[in-house]
Amino acid sequence: MATSVTSILERIAAAGKTYEGNEIGSRELLIELGRDLVATLEIPSEFLQRSFWAEPALSAHCKFAVQVKLFQHLQDAGSAGVNPSDLAKKTGVDVVLLQRIMRHLIAMKVVSFSNGRFLGTPLSHGLAADNYQKSIDFCYDVARPSFNGFPEFFKKTEYKLPTSLTEGPFQTAHGTELPFFPWLVTTPPHLDEFDAFMSAYRAGKANWFDQGFYPVAERLVGGFDGSNNEAFLVDVGGGRGHDAQQFVAQHASHPGKVILQDREPVIASIQDKRKLPFESQVHDFFTPQPIKAARAYFLHSIIHDWDDENGIRILENLKLALKPGYSRLLLNEIVLSEEKPTIAATSMDMMMLAHMAVRERTEAEWKGILEKAGLKFLKIYNYPGVAESVIEAELEA
Numbered sequence: 001m002a003t004s005v006t007s008i009l010e011r012i013a014a015a016g017k018t019y020e021g022n023e024i025g026s027r028e029l030l031i032e033l034g035r036d037l038v039a040t041l042e043i044p045s046e047f048l049q050r051s052f053w054a055e056p057a058l059s060a061h062c063k064f065a066v067q068v069k070l071f072q073h074l075q076d077a078g079s080a081g082v083n084p085s086d087l088a089k090k091t092g093v094d095v096v097l098l099q100r101i102m103r104h105l106i107a108m109k110v111v112s113f114s115n116g117r118f119l120g121t122p123l124s125h126g127l128a129a130d131n132y133q134k135s136i137d138f139c140y141d142v143a144r145p146s147f148n149g150f151p152e153f154f155k156k157t158e159y160k161l162p163t164s165l166t167e168g169p170f171q172t173a174h175g176t177e178l179p180f181f182p183w184l185v186t187t188p189p190h191l192d193e194f195d196a197f198m199s200a201y202r203a204g205k206a207n208w209f210d211q212g213f214y215p216v217a218e219r220l221v222g223g224f225d226g227s228n229n230e231a232f233l234v235d236v237g238g239g240r241g242h243d244a245q246q247f248v249a250q251h252a253s254h255p256g257k258v259i260l261q262d263r264e265p266v267i268a269s270i271q272d273k274r275k276l277p278f279e280s281q282v283h284d285f286f287t288p289q290p291i292k293a294a295r296a297y298f299l300h301s302i303i304h305d306w307d308d309e310n311g312i313r314i315l316e317n318l319k320l321a322l323k324p325g326y327s328r329l330l331l332n333e334i335v336l337s338e339e340k341p342t343i344a345a346t347s348m349d350m351m352m353l354a355h356m357a358v359r360e361r362t363e364a365e366w367k368g369i370l371e372k373a374g375l376k377f378l379k380i381y382n383y384p385g386v387a388e389s390v391i392e393a394e395l396e397a
C-alpha cells in the first residue's frame with residue numbers, strides 16, 4: 001500500500017510540473033491520479049459514506065440550488081460573500097435549513113465559508129450559467145431516476161441486456177412507452193434542458209476542429225471543390241447548432257456553406273434563425289441525405305444513440321450523398337478502451353444503457369459498423385483528455 005501511495009504521489013508531482021507548463025491533458029491526468037490516490041486510501045466505510053450519502057445529497061442540493069438560485073446569489077455577492085441570514089432572505093429558505101445544506105456543499109468543496117460569510121467558488125460560479133442550471137435539472141429529473149431503477153429493472157428482466165427502445169430503465173422510471181427522443185418532444189421543459197445539457201456536458205474540452213485534433217485545413221479546406229456544390233460541412237443531427245456555431249467562429253475563413261440539420265421541433269426552437277452564421281434545415285436522418293457531395297458530413301454523438309441496425313440505416317441514408325473519394329464522413333464519438341476505460345466514457349455508456357438500450361463502441365465495433373454500411377474507415381483522431389474521438393471514413397472511389 002505504502003509503495004503504491006508513494007508511486008502515485010511521485011506521478012502527481014511529475015504531472016503537476018507538466019500542468020504548470022500548461023501541457024495539454026495534464027489537468028485531466030492530475031484528476032485521474034487524484035482518484036487513484038483516493039481509491040488506494042479509502043476504506044469501505046468511507047466509500048459507503050461518500051457514494052451513498054454524500055454524493056446523492058450533493059446532487060439533490062445542486063437541484064435545490066437551481067430552484068432558489070443559490071449559485072447566482074453567491075456569484076452576485078462576489079468576493080465579499082454573503083452572511084447566512086441575508087442569503088436566507090435572498091433564497092427564501094429557512095436559515096437553519098440553509099446553513100445545513102451549505103455546510104454539506106462546503107464539505108463537498110462546491111462553495112466555501114470564511115469569516116461568517118458564504119462564498120462562491122470558480123466551480124459554483126460556473127454552475128450558475130444557464131446551460132449548467134438546465135443540465136442539473138435534466139440530470140436530476142430525467143437521468144437520475146433512470147439510474148436509480150437499474151437494479152429493480154435488471155432483476156425484473158432477469159439480467160438480460162436491454163434491447164428495446166420502448167421498454168428500458170428510462171421508460172420504467174418515467175412511466176412511459178415512448179422512446180427517449182419522442183418523449184423529450186412531449187415534455188418541452190426536458191427537451192430544452194436536454195439541448196442545454198448537450199452544449200454543457202463537454203464544455204471546456206477541446207473541439208474536434210481545434211489545433212492538434214482533426215486537421216481541418218489539411219483534410220477539408222485543402223482540396224475543397226466548390227465548383228459543383230458549395231456545401232462544405234453538414235452537421236447532421238446538430239441540435240440547435242452549438243458545434244456549428246463554434247466551428248464557424250473558429251474557422252471564419254472556411255470555404256463554402258455550413259449547414260445544420262435536425263428534427264423539426266429542434267430547428268423550430270432555434271431563436272432568430274436569420275442571425276445564425278450558417279444555414280439550418282429540417283432533416284430526418286432516417287431518410288436520404290438531401291445535401292449531396294458536401295466536403296464533410298459531421299455526426300456528433302449520433303450513431304451512439306442507436307443500435308447497429310439503426311446506426312447502419314443512418315449511415316446508408318447518408319452514404320447515398322457522399323462523393324466517392326472526396327466527401328469525408330466524420331463521426332465525433334467515444335471509442336471505448338477495454339484496458340483503460342475512462343469515467344467520461346463509461347458514464348456515457350451508462351447513460352446510453354439507461355435511456356436508449358444502446359452502447360458506446362470499441363474501435364473494432366466502429367470499424368465493423370462502418371464496414372457493414374459500405375464505408376471505408378480511414379483514421380481515428382484523438383486529443384489528450386478528451387473523451388470523444390473523430391472517426392474519419394469515406395466512400396471508396
Ligand SMILES: C[S@@+](CC[C@H](N)C(=O)[O-])C[C@H]1O[C@@H](n2cnc3c(N)ncnc32)[C@H](O)[C@@H]1O
Pocket residue numbers: 181198199236237238239240243261262263266283284285286299300301302305
Ligand atoms: C445526442 S444529440 C447530439 C446533438 C449534437 N450533435 C451534439 O453533439 O451536441 C442527438 C441529436 O439527434 C437528433 N435526432 C434524433 N433523431 C433524429 C432524426 N430522426 N433525424 C434527425 N435528427 C435526429 C436529436 O434531435 C439531437 O439533436
